[in-house]
Amino acid sequence: MFSVEFDTSGLKTTFDRANIEAMKGAIAAVKFGVEELMKAATRNLMGVAHPPGTKSPYPGKLPVTRISRELSKSMKYHFFNPISAIVYSDLRSANYAAYVHDGTRKMKARPFLKNAVSERQQAILNRMRYETLKRVGR
Amino acid sequence: MIRAGYELTDVQKAITDFLRYKVANSGAPWSSWTVVEGWPDQTVFANFTRLFLYSHTPLWVGEDIQQGGKGLRRLEMTIGGWSCIAAGGAEEAAIALSQLLSLFSDPAVNVAAFNSVIGGTAYTAKTLPQLGININDVTNPRAIEFRDEDDFRGEVSLQITC
Numbered sequence: 001m002f003s004v005e006f007d008t009s010g011l012k013t014t015f016d017r018a019n020i021e022a023m024k025g026a027i028a029a030v031k032f033g034v035e036e037l038m039k040a041a042t043r044n045l046m047g048v049a050h051p052p053g054t055k056s057p058y059p060g061k062l063p064v065t066r067i068s069r070e071l072s073k074s075m076k077y078h079f080f081n082p083i084s085a086i087v088y089s090d091l092r093s094a095n096y097a098a099y100v101h102d103g104t105r106k107m108k109a110r111p112f113l114k115n116a117v118s119e120r121q122q123a124i125l126n127r128m129r130y131e132t133l134k135r136v137g138r
Numbered sequence: 139m140i141r142a143g144y145e146l147t148d149v150q151k152a153i154t155d156f157l158r159y160k161v162a163n164s165g166a167p168w169s170s171w172t173v174v175e176g177w178p179d180q181t182v183f184a185n186f187t188r189l190f191l192y193s194h195t196p197l198w199v200g201e202d203i204q205q206g207g208k209g210l211r212r213l214e215m216t217i218g219g220w221s222c223i224a225a226g227g228a229e230e231a232a233i234a235l236s237q238l239l240s241l242f243s244d245p246a247v248n249v250a251a252f253n254s255v256i257g258g259t260a261y262t263a264k265t266l267p268q269l270g271i272n273i274n275d276v277t278n279p280r281a282i283e284f285r286d287e288d289d290f291r292g293e294v295s296l297q298i299t300c
Contacts, residue, residue, distance in 0.1 A: 060177070102282045104289065108177045109194065111216070114278075118199050118214045118295075 018136050025132035027082045032131075033124040034077045037087040040116035045072035060108030062115065070094045089113065140270035140300050141257050145211055146196050148256050149300055150175065152269050153215060157191050159252035160241065167233050171219070178220065189221040189230050191238075196298065210299040218282075218293035228283060228290040235279055235292025242276035242296055272299045 047063035050056065056065045064071065074093035079085045089097035103109030140148045154175040161168050172190045174182055182190060196215035203209050219234025221227060241247060251263040266273060275297040282291040 098282075099284070102284075102291075103177065104284065104287050105178075105180075105183050111194075114216075114295075115197055118197050122200055 021135035022132050023083070025135045026128070028131045029124070029128035030079075030083050030085055032127045033120075034079075034085045034087055036120045036124055037113075037116050038075060038077055040120050041087065041089075041113050042072055042075050044110075044112035044116060045075070060110065062110050062112060064100060064110050064112055071097060071100065087113070139256070139261075144257060145213065145300055146198065149196050149213055149215065149271055149298060150193055151256055152254050152266065152271055153217065153296070154193055155254035156250070156252050156266065157193075157217070159250075161191070167230075167237065171234070186222055187224050189219050189225045189234055191217065191219050191234065193217045202299070213298040213300060215296045215298055216293055217296065218291050221290040222288045228281075231283075231290035231292045232281065235281060235294065238292070238294050239276055239279055242273055242294065247273050270300050273297070274299055 044062050045064050045066070047065040048057055049066040049069075052067050058065070066072065071089070071094045074090045074097060075087070076090045077085055077087045089101070091097060099107065101109065101111050101113060140152070154173060157173045161171055161173055170188060172188055174190050174192045176193060176195065178190065178192055194216040196213040198211065199214050200212045201209045202212065217238060219231055219238065221231040221234065226233075248267050249265055251265050254261045254264065254269065256269065261269060273296055276294050277297060278293075278295040280293055282293060283289065
């Protein structure tokens with residue numbers, strides 16, 4: 001009787017370790033992404049302060065001018081799980097956020113969050129690639 | 139051709155001219171729309187009975203690195219359709235959104251020839267790549283509705299290199 005036995009338990013262990021390390025990389029990258037978007041969006045909301053009832057010194061442009069600072073304080077994030085999160089403006093704090101972001105007939109759009117994503121998405125993707133390769137490559 | 143130092147305004151002008159060409163030379167629903175360059179002003183809303191297409195100024199999002207030469211600039215530009223109840227409401231805005239997605243995701247967008255005036259120079263029957271613009275992708279489609287303001291919109295983002 002002749003038989004060949006394959007034992008791939010070592011390979012499975014290697015794959016399992018690679019999966020764990022890839023997950024760690026994804027967790028670090030998502031955390032970085034949330035921090036970057038929060039920073040960039042908040043920066044877009046930190047324009048010149050002016051009193052209520054006065055005209056904006058530079059209407060229709062970013063960064064959004066500040067009257068009450070409620071809009072910048074409304075920026076929040078939430079982790080659904082370690083690799084999935086959301087950055088948003090809490091409408092309970094500033095119910096006018098959507099009007100500022102998307103504009104109206106009388107007010108030009110100032111997409112403080114959309115522009116933050118556009119500006120930082122390449123850096124976030126680069127970090128995701130770096131964090132994953134760094135750990136899996138070990 | 140897109141001029142160095144004027145990329146944002148030139149790209150906006152060329153894309154707007156392309157949309158004007160599309161509106162002028164297509165059947166329904168395009169033929170019932172108009173085009174506005176940039177953000178609409180009050181004169182547009184004073185006689186608002188047809189959906190109009192509008193464009194944001196492009197956003198500079200990066201530059202491709204190329205050894206031994208100047209890399210291509212990567213821009214992101216938001217364009218959309220703006221409707222109101224008199225112009226067809228939410229349904230017309232949804233049609234504009236899907237038409238814009240269909241138009242810019244089709245590779246034919248880069249071979250359609252149209253007339254454009256950029257920086258005072260008239261270009262006749264040129265394609266977007268001949269003007270120095272490449273549409274790489276169309277992303278982030280979204281509907282925006284402010285029913286209290288009678289605003290119904292659909293927007294997409296164009297990923298451009300120039």
